[in-house]
Amino acid sequence: MKRPQGLETFLTRIGRTLGNRVSTESEILTAAAGDESGLPDGMPSAVVKPLTVEEVSLVAREAHDLGVPLIARGGGTGKAGAGIPTEGEVVVDLTGMNKILEVRPQDLYAVVQPGVITRDLDRAANEHGLFYPPDPSSWESSTIGGNIATNAGGPRAVKYGVTQRYVWGLQMVLAGGEVIRTGKHSLKGVVGLDLTSLIVGSEGTLGLVTEATMHIIPAPRAVETAWLDFADVHVASKAAEKIFAAGFTPRMMELLDPVAIEVVRPKVAFPIDASAKACMLLESDGDAERAESDLLKMCEIAVEAGALNAIIGRSDKERDNLRRGRRLVSSSLKERYPLKFSDDIAVPRSRIADLLAQTATAAEKTGMRTAAYGHLGDGNLHINFLCESAEQRRSANVVRLELMKRVVSMGGTMSGEHGVGLTKRDELELEQSREVIALQRRIKGVFDPKNIMNPGKVWPLS
Ligand SMILES: Cc1cc2nc3c(=O)[nH]c(=O)nc-3n(C[C@H](O)[C@H](O)[C@H](O)COP(=O)(O)OP(=O)(O)OC[C@H]3O[C@@H](n4cnc5c(N)ncnc54)[C@H](O)[C@@H]3O)c2cc1C
Incomplete structure (x- = not known):
């Protein structure tokens, strides 16, 4: 493991404030060493767990002063290796900053700390008849900070878009410890450069997100779900084209190819046609009548386009069984x-x-x-x-x-x-062209002149 110069001084300085929330114990380092990308882990040299923006600012200030590299960590579910230490970085574990600070249903936003679990934000919105649309399949363990840093999507993105659409404003700690606020608490706002959007998807390379103002929207009254089997992916894809061409935007349209079908078939509680070489999970939402009629019409279009059959979920349990057919794919492939x-x-x-x-x-x-x-x-x-x-x-x-x-x-x-x-x-x-990559490097340099924020990620090393 690489040990950054200045590490001991850094740990001593921040330890005065963070106490036992600064750790170099091997068990804790190992738990923060990898993500879900399948790439080999890389050991951090320490893990720190700040609980306030002031503590995050202190960590960034001292790290910048001493040239110690940092890497933010949320749920550790990332799939791109962006959360893997490669330079003996100090992991800044933000999962302790997990409070939903405010929900304002009348203004359609919630203010949250970065360690809030994605599903918890949705649940908090549900209590007011609202919902938080982005639904990465990892949402029981991913965090809003991680979702912002990766601009996460999910099955509902086809209708509702990805995380970026829901981030109205951010609080971020820059390298050097400066705390900035970007964006606003309103739906509209066009003042200055859109730094909020620049930060969304920057994979922890520009700074540490410490608070976010997230848009939440009225929840549809009903959701309808169907599972369709097809002879092959071409037919499924043609059916999809026809559904969109007819003016429908499904809440969810998910595909399984023959191998994905093979691994989930023994585990699902509904029949999948023996000759199916493609399956589609399809959902609609809206008020009850509209959701049902939209789903039925989309299924009709798919059957006309060649679907072998369509199973409609008639209860919450049946709908969940159908969704499970899609949810199980990733883990079932990994098992095999x-x-x-x-x-x-x-x-x-x-x-x-x-x-x-x-x-x-x-x-x-x-x-x-x-x-x-x-x-x-x-x-x-x-x-x-x-x-x-x-x-x-x-x-x-x-x-x-x-x-x-x-x-x-x-x-x-x-x-x-x-x-x-x-x-x-x-x-x-x-x-991306060399010019575009060089421009991004220059932008990174403005935010992080000493390159201490998640160094070595996103842009090629040379
Ligand atoms: C089973 C499974 C299903 C998945 N399904 C989806 C899916 O449907 N859609 C999808 O988009 N992704 C999916 N993912 C990938 C992953 O869940 C997302 O990328 C998620 O947004 C990562 O969140 P996290 O909190 O786990 O972040 P981490 O893995 O902890 O970190 C990811 C990146 O964000 C940075 N980061 C984390 N917090 C902050 C912060 N506060 N400030 C600055 N940078 C930060 C880290 O440094 C790292 O670069 C899936 C992963 C798994 C394992």
Whole structure:
């Protein structure tokens, strides 16, 4: 493990205020060493757990003074390696700052600390007949701070958009300890550069988010759910096009390919057609009558487009059973293929079927299978490389690189929601020009002149 120079002095200085919330115990370091990217862990040199913005400011000020690198940590569920220490960084664990400070239903916002669990914000809004739409599948353990830093999406993004749409304002501690506020507590606001949006998705490279004003919106009265089976991904994708062309925006439109179906089939409490090679989880919402009629019409369109059948959830339990079919995919694939890794590309929706076919063919040539599932509605799919050996992992990288090039040539992006972190850092130039990367580096330098905030992430090292 690298030990930053000045570490001992740093720990002594902040220890005077944070006391036993500064730790170098190996068990605590190990717990903060990795994320869910599948990349190897990297040891931090210490973990600090501030509880107030003043304490975060002190940590940043001393770190800046002594040149000690920092890395913010929320739920540790990130999938891009952005939360993995590579330079012996000190982890700033923000999970103790987990209070919902204010909910203002009349003004449609809530003010929260960064360590609030995503689902808890939604629950707090639900108490007022409102909801918080972004729903990363990790929302029982991810934090709002982490969601902001990664600009998280989720199944409902097709209708409601991603985290960025819901961040009205931020409090952030800059390297050096300065505390800034960006944005406002109103829906509209066009004063100055939109620094709030710049910070959203910056993966902890610009500073430490210590408070956020989050937009919450009226909850739909009803949600309806259906599961549809298709002969293949092409038919499912055509059905999706027809649903959107008919003027519907589903609350959720999720896809499972044949391998994803194979791993969840034995676990679900409803029948999946034996010949199904693609499945779709479809939802509508609104008032009760509208939600039901929209779902039925979307199912009709899908059946006309070739769906083999449609199962409609008739109760909360049945709806939850159908959703479970999608929720179980990630963990079931991991159980069967512990060495798997995945990418979360996004392309224009109409290109998905071609992209999946080309990727599966390229992978088969190396003797490896792929699985794809995810957010068909917004063209953002999780493509999994189901490696069964270290050697297959190496050949998977070649296929993966081709996939990235194909995605970019289709007008898509290497990451629809997980971010760049370490996993896509070295391929960034496939998607962005050198000029654009250089501009981002200059912006980073303005926020963080000594490069102590999550160094070595997002932008290629040279
Ligand atoms: C099973 C599973 C399902 C998932 N599903 C989805 C999904 O549907 N959609 C999706 O978008 N993602 C998904 N993810 C990925 C992950 O949950 C998200 O990226 C999430 O936003 C990370 O939040 P976190 O609190 O766990 O952040 P962490 O993993 O702790 O950190 C992620 C990044 O944010 C930075 N960071 C954290 N807190 C702060 C802060 N307060 N200030 C500045 N920087 C900060 C960290 O330094 C790091 O760079 C999934 C992950 C898993 C394991």
